[in-house]
Amino acid sequence: MKIIGIKDYYDYLIGIYGIDPKVVLDRRTPDPQYKFISVGTCDIFRLYICGRQIEGVYFKDKFYYGDDLAKVGEVAGLSWRKPSDTTKRYYINSNISRLSHADRYVNAEIIKDTRELNKKEDCPILLEINNSQYYHYPILSNMELQKFIPAETIYNWLVDWISDKNEEKENQQISITDTQKLEAKGFNKKTSFRNIK
Secondary structure, eight states, X not given: OEEXXXXXXTGGGHHHHOOOTTSEEEESSOOOOOOOOOSSSBEEEEEEETTEEXXXXXXXXXXXXXXXXXXXXXXXXOOOBOOSSSSOEEEOOGGGBOSOGGGOEEEXXXXXXTTOHHHHHTOSXXXXXXXXXXXXXXXXXXXXXXXXXXXXXXXXXXXXXXXHHHHHHHHTXXXXXXXXXXXXXXXXXXXXXXXXX
């Protein structure tokens, strides 16, 4: 993969896997980075990376993902409720969240993005804050995502996503018949090389 623009924690893998000029991640025009500010409440955010949804919490100058979400309750001096269903997700109490009741569930596991926001926004890395605004190409290392997802995983997701997009573009090219292909190469349908005597 070839990466252009701002640096992130998975970029060093170019030196290991090499540069493929057909697979290009262009981050030259990112949105302004969202400023996480601790104001006594927490920010619930979602990262959409190549069709996957990763949820996290920013609270008291730290980022929490996965099993670390249980620690937010300890830091805040509150008890978090875990729902009775089988998925690993947590509910944030109202006194540390500005969100409505329905929006205060945070998944501890990586889930599939059913809204397909990466495709809709045509961007493999998106940040959504408090169910309202999207930011293109956030710097994942600033959000401490490396504690939760290894660089190799992110890199491979990006290569697969960009490769799939390139393949879709190639498949969308105008399809022509075999006869038109022959004529485009200077042959005609009437003369056959097999029966020349």
